[in-house]
Amino acid sequence: MPLPRHFYNRPAVEVARDLLGKILVHGPARAKTAARIVETEAYLGAGDQAAHSARGLTPRTRVIFGPPGHAYVYLIYGMYECLNIVAEAEGAAGCLLIRALEPLTGIGHMRRRRPTARGIEDLANGPGKLTLAMGITRRHNGADLTRGALTVHAALDGTAEPFEIAVSPRIGITQSRELPLRFYIAGNRFVSR
DNA sequence: CAATAGATCATCT
DNA sequence: GATGATCTATTGC
Numbered sequence: 001m002p003l004p005r006h007f008y009n010r011p012a013v014e015v016a017r018d019l020l021g022k023i024l025v026h027g028p029a030r031a032k033t034a035a036r037i038v039e040t041e042a043y044l045g046a047g048d049q050a051a052h053s054a055r056g057l058t059p060r061t062r063v064i065f066g067p068p069g070h071a072y073v074y075l076i077y078g079m080y081e082c083l084n085i086v087a088e089a090e091g092a093a094g095c096l097l098i099r100a101l102e103p104l105t106g107i108g109h110m111r112r113r114r115p116t117a118r119g120i121e122d123l124a125n126g127p128g129k130l131t132l133a134m135g136i137t138r139r140h141n142g143a144d145l146t147r148g149a150l151t152v153h154a155a156l157d158g159t160a161e162p163f164e165i166a167v168s169p170r171i172g173i174t175q176s177r178e179l180p181l182r183f184y185i186a187g188n189r190f191v192s193r
Numbered sequence: 194c195a196a197t198a199g200a201t202c203a204t205c206t
Numbered sequence: 207g208a209t210g211a212t213c214t215a216t217t218g219c
Contacts, residue, residue: 041211050211052204060204078201080212097211116214128212172211 002151008068008087012094015087016042016183017165019096023104023153026134033106033134035124036155037098039184039191041170043084045093049175053093063142064093071150073131073141080128083136085145085152099171099182100125102190103133110134126192163188 003022008015017040025034043051052074053064063072064086072084072095088094101124103110110123110133117123117133124130131137136150143150164186169177171192184191 043211052211055205058205074211075201075203077210077212078203082211084211099211126212170211174210 002146002153003069005067005069005146008085008145009089010068010087012042012044012087012096013181015085016040016096016181019085019098019152020165020183020185021155021163023155024098024101024134024150025105025153026136026150027106027109028149031106031109031135033109034104035101035130035134036104036190037100037152038102038188039098039100039182041097041099041183042087042181043095043097044181045088048179050170050173050177050179051093051095053095061093064095066090066142069144069146071136071140071143071145073136073138075138076128081131081137082127083131083134083140097127098130099127100184100190100192101130101133102188121189125190 019037019040022037053061057065067090068087070086076082083098084095086095103123113132114123124133166184166186167180168182170182
């Protein structure tokens, strides 16, 4: 069962931390890919100048202000797509950028979509890489993550090893640089560089 | 190893 | 018309 709506209906920072270790799943049985979330960043509402939602509701930021548990996917640098997960109650802005994944299932599919990757650890260790590896595109923008082809699941029982959460400033932004809103599994080799 | 250039386009000014 | 929540290849120590 996918994580329920109420998991996402909380402050973005809480959801960002709790998503670590969860499993992102995409595709039908024939072409299924699954990977563990090992790195996230929180983007807040007003006051967070780095967030797309900082300037309020626009056609693009519509889904960030929408109900929690949906995907916000956008094009960056005219070339790559980034996956975010919407948090906070409907009407409030807040989302989590998924920055890195540890591939679990469908690694053959991932390799095919990422021919330049050297090893398993290069398949999805960055926001633009993981959307390619998982086959996520802008057509998933607004998709409901509590049902459908793209979902997030709790780690399987017995599979989950305990881990420590590390915190740092966010990567690749020019505003609100100082905020400690990047979260990752300490020591995990699939975290971005 | 570090630094940098280039690819390429939706969004907002 | 400028600007990115990026990645890759290439150049230079």
